[in-house]
Amino acid sequence: xxxxxxxxxxxxxxxxxxxxxxxxxxxxxxxxxxxxxxxxxxxxxxxxxxxxxxxxxxxxxxxxxxxxxxxxxxxxxxxxxxxxxxxxxxxxxxxxxxxxxxxxxxxxxxxxxxxxxxxxx
Amino acid sequence: xxxxxxxxxxxxxxxxxxxxxxxxxxxxxxxxxxxxxxxxxxxxxxxxxxxxxxxxxxxxxxxxxxxxxxxxxxxxxxxxxxxxxxxxxxxxxxxxxxxxxxxxxxxxxxxxxxxxxxxxx
DNA sequence: CGGAATCCCATAAGATACTG
DNA sequence: CAGTATCTTATGGGATTCCG
Numbered sequence: 057x058x059x060x061x062x063x064x065x066x067x068x069x070x071x072x073x074x075x076x077x078x079x080x081x082x083x084x085x086x087x088x089x090x091x092x093x094x095x096x097x098x099x100x101x102x103x104x105x106x107x108x109x110x111x112x113x114x115x116x117x118x119x120x121x122x123x124x125x126x127x128x129x130x131x132x133x134x135x136x137x138x139x140x141x142x143x144x145x146x147x148x149x150x151x152x153x154x155x156x157x158x159x160x161x162x163x164x165x166x167x168x169x170x171x172x173x174x175x176x177x
Numbered sequence: 178x179x180x181x182x183x184x185x186x187x188x189x190x191x192x193x194x195x196x197x198x199x200x201x202x203x204x205x206x207x208x209x210x211x212x213x214x215x216x217x218x219x220x221x222x223x224x225x226x227x228x229x230x231x232x233x234x235x236x237x238x239x240x241x242x243x244x245x246x247x248x249x250x251x252x253x254x255x256x257x258x259x260x261x262x263x264x265x266x267x268x269x270x271x272x273x274x275x276x277x278x279x280x281x282x283x284x285x286x287x288x289x290x291x292x293x294x295x296x297x298x
Numbered sequence: 299c300g301g302a303a304t305c306c307c308a309t310a311a312g313a314t315a316c317t318g
Numbered sequence: 319c320a321g322t323a324t325c326t327t328a329t330g331g332g333a334t335t336c337c338g
Contacts, residue, residue, distance in 0.1 A: 069207055069271070070200065072278030075285060077203075078310095079194040083187050096320050103187055106312055111321060121288025132319040133318080142284055149273040156270040157193035163263055164196065167242025199330090217300050227332050232301060253299040254338085 075120060080105055080113040082150055085122065088139045089147040096135050122146055196241060201226060201234040203271055206243065209260045210268040217256050243267060 076082075083103050088094060094102070100110050114137060117123035122143035128134040139147070197203075204224050209215060215223070221231050235258060238244035243264035249255040260268070 069203060069275050069278065071282060072274060073200050073203060077198075077200070077274075079191055079198055082194060082198075083191060086187065086190070100320095107321075108313085108323095109311060112311095119289055119292040120285045121292070122285075127320095130319095131318095133321085135320060142281060142288075145281070146277060149270065149277040152270040152273045153194075154190050156267065157190045160263060160266070161189055161193050164193065164241045164243075167263075168240055171240040171242070201331095221300095228301075229303095229333085230331060233331095248300090251299095254301090256300060 076117070076122065076146065078113075080109055081117060081122075082153070084110075084113055084117060085139065085143060085146055085150050086154055088123065088137060088143070089151070093136050093138050096137070099137065117143070197238070197243065197267065199234075201230055202238055202243075205231075205234055205238060206260065206264060206267055206271065207275075209244065209258060210265065214257050214259050217258070220258065238264070 076085075080103070083105075084099060087099060087102055091098075096110070096114075099105070099114075100107060103110070105113070114123060114125070118125050121140055124138050124140050124143075126136045126138070128136070197206075201224075204226075205220060208220060208223055212219075217231065217235075220226070220235075221228060224231070226234070235244060235246070239246050242261055245259050245261050245264075247257045247259070249257070
């Protein structure tokens, strides 16, 4: 695995990032945090995620205890997803990341343009 | 913000996360936040990252305006990396994520074991 | 020392088709 | 509707080599 001997904090950060740090997990948690309860296809539609990746992501989040899955054996079937208590608590740090992303997107774009311009010639 | 109807911001959040959300970028920022200034091979040694990935990651971070690069044209050459102001601000949401991780990793492990146990037979 | 350039492989992830 | 199975392509990332 990864050698993080020189950065003990990196070990911990790396642990959590490898579990719930991928962008689909983050976006699913954000969506559920805001809407409370969502069905499979509602998430799919909202996030623009492929069916396969949503299925895999939700299964992982459920396994990690962040998301609760409720299956209604009706016809047609209906499956609802909500955040667990731990999932709710995850909302805070994730929201912090989300807000930072929104606040700095334009600055990043500006930095990129400046960089590309200075490198161009 | 994040509480608007639909999930229009998910696209933009996704944009930013796909830029600075990868594991190597996060680990580089954490290292620089802790040590202040680091040379190329110091980062390489600390993170256990390959030369290629470190080079690519640093170039991207510099382009995004998160990392500042100082080249000393000595023999042998010496290159130092530090965080920009925006890079420093990125550390806050990442640290929040780290703290959450520290508090919840054992719970996640427990949830996983319970899940795997309930699924197996 | 600090990269850049190749090569190569493992995995991620989209598209598609099928099912209860 | 909510998945699963399969195929295929795209990407990540290590190892190696070479250069100013």
